[in-house]
Amino acid sequence: MPSMAQGEPRSSVQNSKPNFSMRQKITEHRKSLPIASVEKRLIEEVRKNDILIIVGETGSGKTTQLPQFLYNAGFCREGKMIGITQPRRIAAVTVAKRVAEECEVQLGQKVGYSIRFDDTTSNVTRLKYMTDGLLLREALLDPHLSRYSVIIVDEAHDRSVHTDVLLALLKKIQRARLKPIGEKTEIGHMALEMQTKTRDENGPQQNGVLRGCQGRKLSPLKLIIMSASLDARVFSEYYGGAKAVHVQGRQFPVDILYTVHPESDYIDAALVTIFQIHMEEKPGDILVFLTGQDEIESVERLVQERLQHLPEEKRKLLPIPIFSALPSEQQMKAFAAAPPGFRKVILATNIAETSITIPGIRYVIDPGFVKARTYDPRKGMESLDVVPASKAQTLQRSGRAGREVPGKCFRLYPEREFEKLEDSTKPEIKRCNLSNIILQLKALGIEDIIGFDFIDKPSSGAIVKALAELHSLGALTDDGKLEDPAGYQMSRLPLEPIYSKALILANQFNCLEEMLITVAVLTVESIFYDPREKREEARTARNHFASVEGDHLTYLSVYRESDEFLEKKNVAGSGNNIDKIMKKWCKENFVNSRSLKHARDIYRQIREHVVQMGFNVSSCGSDMLEFRRCLAASFFLKAAQRQLDGTYRALESGEIVHIHPTSVLFRAKPECVIFDELMQTSKKYIKNVTRIDPLWLAELAPHHYKTE
DNA sequence: TGAGGATGA
Numbered sequence: 001m002p003s004m005a006q007g008e009p010r011s012s013v014q015n016s017k018p019n020f021s022m023r024q025k026i027t028e029h030r031k032s033l034p035i036a037s038v039e040k041r042l043i044e045e046v047r048k049n050d051i052l053i054i055v056g057e058t059g060s061g062k063t064t065q066l067p068q069f070l071y072n073a074g075f076c077r078e079g080k081m082i083g084i085t086q087p088r089r090i091a092a093v094t095v096a097k098r099v100a101e102e103c104e105v106q107l108g109q110k111v112g113y114s115i116r117f118d119d120t121t122s123n124v125t126r127l128k129y130m131t132d133g134l135l136l137r138e139a140l141l142d143p144h145l146s147r148y149s150v151i152i153v154d155e156a157h158d159r160s161v162h163t164d165v166l167l168a169l170l171k172k173i174q175r176a177r178l179k180p181i182g183e184k185t186e187i188g189h190m191a192l193e194m195q196t197k198t199r200d201e202n203g204p205q206q207n208g209v210l211r212g213c214q215g216r217k218l219s220p221l222k223l224i225i226m227s228a229s230l231d232a233r234v235f236s237e238y239y240g241g242a243k244a245v246h247v248q249g250r251q252f253p254v255d256i257l258y259t260v261h262p263e264s265d266y267i268d269a270a271l272v273t274i275f276q277i278h279m280e281e282k283p284g285d286i287l288v289f290l291t292g293q294d295e296i297e298s299v300e301r302l303v304q305e306r307l308q309h310l311p312e313e314k315r316k317l318l319p320i321p322i323f324s325a326l327p328s329e330q331q332m333k334a335f336a337a338a339p340p341g342f343r344k345v346i347l348a349t350n351i352a353e354t355s356i357t358i359p360g361i362r363y364v365i366d367p368g369f370v371k372a373r374t375y376d377p378r379k380g381m382e383s384l385d386v387v388p389a390s391k392a393q394t395l396q397r398s399g400r401a402g403r404e405v406p407g408k409c410f411r412l413y414p415e416r417e418f419e420k421l422e423d424s425t426k427p428e429i430k431r432c433n434l435s436n437i438i439l440q441l442k443a444l445g446i447e448d449i450i451g452f453d454f455i456d457k458p459s460s461g462a463i464v465k466a467l468a469e470l471h472s473l474g475a476l477t478d479d480g481k482l483e484d485p486a487g488y489q490m491s492r493l494p495l496e497p498i499y500s501k502a503l504i505l506a507n508q509f510n511c512l513e514e515m516l517i518t519v520a521v522l523t524v525e526s527i528f529y530d531p532r533e534k535r536e537e538a539r540t541a542r543n544h545f546a547s548v549e550g551d552h553l554t555y556l557s558v559y560r561e562s563d564e565f566l567e568k569k570n571v572a573g574s575g576n577n578i579d580k581i582m583k584k585w586c587k588e589n590f591v592n593s594r595s596l597k598h599a600r601d602i603y604r605q606i607r608e609h610v611v612q613m614g615f616n617v618s619s620c621g622s623d624m625l626e627f628r629r630c631l632a633a634s635f636f637l638k639a640a641q642r643q644l645d646g647t648y649r650a651l652e653s654g655e656i657v658h659i660h661p662t663s664v665l666f667r668a669k670p671e672c673v674i675f676d677e678l679m680q681t682s683k684k685y686i687k688n689v690t691r692i693d694p695l696w697l698a699e700l701a702p703h704h705y706k707t708e
Numbered sequence: 709t710g711a712g713g714a715t716g717a
Contacts, residue, residue, distance in 0.1 A: 687712085
């Protein structure tokens with residue numbers, strides 16, 4: 001991502017060799033941070049309390065400074081580490097780099113980061129920044145996280161699934177580490193069992209984490225939860241009234257302005273506000289929060305149109321879209337300075353709320369809406385709806401105006417409407433399919449999922465549905481234990497359980513190579529790039545990839561063609577230019593190069609995993625029938641049959657659905673298909689669809705279809 | 709007959 005992480009202000013330090021004046025600058029900067037004045041008190045509180053909540057506003061310096069304070073106070077004695085988790089990869093990386101600079105060490109020495117596909121830590125690393133998802137994976141191998149003396153969970157208010165599971169798990173681990181080893185604890189039994197099973201792959205270091213320490217106590221684990229103020233009480237209560245300390249932030253003031261009356265058309269209101277700012281306010285860029293690509297593109301067009309009605313000298317306003325699916329070269333435009341005399345108006349989704357920080361923003365326009373995903377376990381269907389943002393979100397949005405100078409935030413609704421907003425966004429764990437989480441918990445030895453101590457409990461309906469799904473996929477036994485070996489194997493793979501199942505079956509169908517590619521591509525957000533203005537052109541350019549059998553086979557040929565292309569160029573020996581050449585290939589074929597790279601990373605990682613599991617990565621060659629049969633055997637829960645009127649009926653839920661317009665089968669409409677995703681937007685759409693023979697379902701998933 | 713908010717392993 002072309003971005004700075006949230007949290008700490010951009011450093012004034014350049015990427016040059018350390019020198020005296022830079023050292024001085026760093027020291028001065030560190031001393032000037034609000035958190036510097038409370039170092040002693042914080043260390044005392046950590047010593048006194050096993051769990052501490054730290055409420056730190058933006059710019060307090062908590063993320064970069066607290067781990068250094070703890071290190072200096074001796075919390076890394078005896079080779080112990082301090083782990084600091086972040087919800088996002090980019091944050092883990094940028095903060096670690098910054099702290100390494102401050103400590104004057106090479107990244108990977110005392111300070112390092114570890115994220116999926118990129119681990120810079122070594123055996124001397126003591127301050128380890130990482131994503132919370134990665135720490136969860138570590139817990140599978142070392143159920144007591146025994147190498148850590150302190151875990152700091154940063155941005156806990158984010159309430160991502162990973163954060164929530166981690167918070168609950170850490171609570172258990174902390175208790176377990178107070179008990180003598182060998183005594184019954186709530187965690188670790190199954191995990192230990194799994195370690196024994198996989199001892200060879202993990203090597204001697206992981207093996208015997210607990211063995212040979214019988215009767216001895218593990219050292220206690222300190223837990224620090226860092227959060228924004230609105231949610232601090234929730235965490236404190238969850239941890240039995242844990243002590244919370246507040247650290248002052250450092251932000252410039254932001255004037256909040258509300259409308260007098262509700263706006264019936266917030267797009268129009270946003271446009272009026274954009275031009276009002278442009279005509280009347282001091283220089284400084286504008287950031288507008290919109291709900292999606294559609295809105296962003298239409299506002300972009302409308303700004304351009306209205307500019308034409310202004311006198312020449314007033315037309316220096318530059319609308320720039322930014323959202324996740326945009327290719328990175330275009331995302332970069334938001335970060336470039338506007339031409340002299342121009343004012344940028346950034347049209348963004350909530351990507352600009354937390355994930356990226358655009359410099360130069362002085363004005364924020366917040367219509368107060370956001371697109372949010374929900375999940376209906378009964379129908380096995382996700383929805384993407386425009387809903388009011390939460391207070392926490394609107395606060396985060398307005399904060400984007402005060403990072404460099406005092407700013408203004410224009411909320412396009414009356415203040416009394418603000419009061420009605422929810423305090424925080426509903427935690428993700430209450431809005432998603434739980435099958436993956438539950439599989440992880442089972443692998444950690446947690447048997448009673450309904451009774452598990454989540455901060456916010458998912459509905460029992462959602463839990464039961466996920467358990468049933470895992471049972472159907474052969475991950476759980478009839479009495480809810482991990483199936484041996486499939487359940488263990490599936491929990492080890494960093495994939496959705498249904499994809500893991502597909503790999504296990506592909507091993508039997510002799511099409512593992514094909515399934516590895518397919519699963520890697522399905523995992524990434526759309527592999528294609530579809531600019532709205534060039535949809536026809538894109539379709540033509542990609543026509544040679546298309547398979548009449550469906551999207552899965554189409555993705556296979558995209559991946560393989562890119563592979564062949566790379567191989568040819570590699571042989572030609574252009575070396576450094578590979579990246580550039582690949583990007584050109586992607587552009588010509590309307591493939592999103594970021595997604596493709598991501599898919600290749602996933603492919604490599606998963607391939608290693610399955611090889612370690614003893615699978616034989618073989619290809620079915622040109623026998624695509626066998627591959628489609630394997631898809632049917634894997635995705636039998638996601639099958640749909642054409643109706644007389646040309647719509648489809650999803651067999652599991654009975655929902656009437658439509659093939660998504662981006663599918664290669666959108667027009668072909670075969671009699672029976674399997675799909676990857678069922679999501680309601682403007683309609684109930686199935687995405688990533690492949691044709692199958694309806695008879696295969698009863699043949700290949702008899703436990704599910706025979707009786708019908 | 710017509711379109712994908714953001715993260716992460």
